[in-house]
Amino acid sequence: MLSVWLPIKTIWWREIIRFVRQRSRLLSAILQPLIFWILIGSGLSASFKPPSTSSENTSYEQAYTEYFYPGIVVLVLLFTAIFATISVVNERREGFLQNVLVAPVPRWSIVLGQTLGGITLALLQGVLLLGIAPLIGIKVGLISLLTTGGVMILIAFGLTNLGLLIAWRMDSTQGFHAIMNLILIPIWLLSGAFFPLAGVPHWLAWVMKLNPVTYGLAAFRHSLYLDSHITFDEIPTMTISIIVCSVFSLLTYAGAVLTASTQQI
Amino acid sequence: MNKRIVVERLTHNYDKRCALDNINFSVASGEVFCLLGPNGSGKTTLFKILSTCISPTSGHVKILGFDLKTEKKAIRKLIGVVFQSPGLDIKLTVNENLRHQGHLYGLNGQNLNNRILEMLDRFDIADRRNDIVETLSGGLKRRVDLAKALLHKPSVLILDEPSTGLDIGVRNQLSQHLKELATQENIPILLTTHLLDEAEGCNRVGILDKGRLVAIGTPDQLKSEISGDVVIIESGECETLQNAIQDRYHVQVVAAENNLRIETANAHEFLREVVTAYPKMIKAARFGKPTLADVFIKMTGKTFD
Incomplete structure (x- = not known):
């Protein structure tokens, strides 16, 4: 048993140490979304029409900064996943990862170690960002904290695996950046992070419904407001969201392992 | 083994x-x-x-x-x-x-x-x-x-x-x-x-x-494939000189870039004769024990770089 977990643990541990030694990563993964939040949140506040919610307090209405906040947390998770996986692109062709690949370690455990590293870092930064929630009037109690923690792990699992799935195929970081702009940022934009599903054109609503990140964000939104007893009617339910997220995570993990196993060094 | x-x-x-x-x-x-x-x-x-x-x-x-x-x-x-x-x-x-x-x-x-x-x-x-x-x-x-x-x-x-x-x-x-x-x-x-x-x-x-x-x-076995010494002649008219030496001494002359390369048992005498016979065509000339570079040239007909 030890021999199976030892490589996974050591690969996970390396991700953490690398992160700690590259402080700019922490800054860029958290600061950039925060700046987005402040600038875009403030800019769009006046023209934002909040989606309908059900609350014990019927006068409850969300400001845009509050609406946008869960999206920003998911963006931090996305950025963390991207930063955690981009090193695969460089290290696979020359350097560190080559040595890992010729070691007697199955590829599924290499991918799992990398994913667990990504999840840990994402969770760390996500929880750090949760500290802002009370400042904008969201009540985060123990139930919300634990549930959002679980949901963040699930989202980070899916996003890190998606990042790995792409990174294991890439020959250059330029290529990875292109994919990031073409796929990763749009799936975040179209997840309900930036604007609600209600009121968008029919075709766009379909794109958003087919986007797995929509369900991650919905699960996060539901869990964040558990202690405030506010429910959202126009986004997927908690149960459906968790199911979609779990399926997405497993599929991307399987995809990442398959890619890592078939790619030649 | x-x-x-x-x-x-x-x-x-x-x-x-x-x-x-x-x-x-x-x-x-x-x-x-x-x-x-x-x-x-x-x-x-x-x-x-x-x-x-x-x-x-x-x-x-x-x-x-x-x-x-x-x-x-x-x-x-x-x-x-x-x-x-x-x-x-x-x-x-x-x-x-x-x-x-x-x-x-x-x-x-x-x-x-x-x-x-x-x-x-x-x-x-x-x-x-x-x-x-x-x-x-x-x-x-x-x-x-x-x-x-x-x-x-x-x-x-x-x-x-x-x-x-x-x-x-x-x-x-x-x-x-x-x-x-x-x-x-x-x-x-x-x-x-x-x-x-x-x-x-x-x-x-x-x-x-x-x-x-x-x-x-x-390395020694490979170098022993070359009989004797190796003479290297640098020339501005490689082709003419190559043909001339081949015709006159009946030895194999390999041209690579601006150099002619000849394997011979009596390098010092051979070199003296060639330099005396074609003084104007030769820029520089030397001879020495064969190296792996010579082995490569012999095997492939081109210089090692």
């Missing part, structure tokens, strides 16, 4: 381009075997196949009796691999890099600590163990890389251009170290290089050109 690496009829194609063409050789315990070839000769492809990175198109490779096609996992446990670019995480310390490697090979606890200490000692890097790798020089990084590759006591060591980026002093040290390692541990060591002096220092050399193994033997 104690053959630990056996390569038979090995061929590898990238799409339609043939990178390796019917390669056959073997390496025994205790010997340092070198694959010498210019860039694009196929030596890195051969290294990648032997280090289990890629599977060959056809042919057979056996390492320590295990078949490379069907028993990759068993082979991976037993080989130590050093890639051309140091396989170190530059953000980690020397010690952390070694621990990471140990864990990948199932080493842990006191056993791993002892092995790390042994390796740090052997490569004389114990005082740098807590330094972040990016602060080390190229030579030191290479030593850490070697320590890492030997941590799990591999039974075979395979290296791809290990002297890349090292100055000549460090290169000689490395060469010496590999030879000691092969004899002390009684393991076969296979390395690739494009440096003639590095190849001279190995027990046996295989010369690769355009994916074919054109010669194989000890």
Whole structure:
């Protein structure tokens, strides 16, 4: 048993140490979304029409900064996943990862170690960002904290695996950046992070419904407001969201392992 | 003979381009075997196949009796691999890099600590163990890389251009170290290089050109293929001079760039005659004992670069 977990643990541990030694990563993964939040949140506040919610307090209405906040947390998770996986692109062709690949370690455990590293870092930064929630009037109690923690792990699992799935195929970081702009940022934009599903054109609503990140964000939104007893009617339910997220995570993990196993060094 | 690496009829194609063409050789315990070839000769492809990175198109490779096609996992446990670019995480310390490697090979606890200490000692890097790798020089990084590759006591060591980026002093040290390692541990060591002096220092050399193994033997055996000495004449009119010498002395003259190359038993007399006969066509001339570069020219008809 030890021999199976030892490589996974050591690969996970390396991700953490690398992160700690590259402080700019922490800054860029958290600061950039925060700046987005402040600038875009403030800019769009006046023209934002909040989606309908059900609350014990019927006068409850969300400001845009509050609406946008869960999206920003998911963006931090996305950025963390991207930063955690981009090193695969460089290290696979020359350097560190080559040595890992010729070691007697199955590829599924290499991918799992990398994913667990990504999840840990994402969770760390996500929880750090949760500290802002009370400042904008969201009540985060123990139930919300634990549930959002679980949901963040699930989202980070899916996003890190998606990042790995792409990174294991890439020959250059330029290529990875292109994919990031073409796929990763749009799936975040179209997840309900930036604007609600209600009121968008029919075709766009379909794109958003087919986007797995929509369900991650919905699960996060539901869990964040558990202690405030506010429910959202126009986004997927908690149960459906968790199911979609779990399926997405497993599929991307399987995809990442398959890619890592078939790619030649 | 104690053959630990056996390569038979090995061929590898990238799409339609043939990178390796019917390669056959073997390496025994205790010997340092070198694959010498210019860039694009196929030596890195051969290294990648032997280090289990890629599977060959056809042919057979056996390492320590295990078949490379069907028993990759068993082979991976037993080989130590050093890639051309140091396989170190530059953000980690020397010690952390070694621990990471140990864990990948199932080493842990006191056993791993002892092995790390042994390796740090052997490569004389114990005082740098807590330094972040990016602060080390190229030579030191290479030593850490070697320590890492030997941590799990591999039974075979395979290296791809290990002297890349090292100055000549460090290169000689490395060469010496590999030879000691092969004899002390009684393991076969296979390395690739494009440096003639590095190849001279190995027990046996295989010369690769355009994916074919054109010669194989000890450096002395290879050089003894050349009868006598080698005369090199630099000329501005290579072709005319080449024909003239061939017609007059009935010897084979190989032209490569601006040089003519002739093998002959009595080099000093031959050179005197040629210089006297064609003084205006000769810019410079010399003769000497054959080197591996001469062997390469003889085998391929072109200079080694």
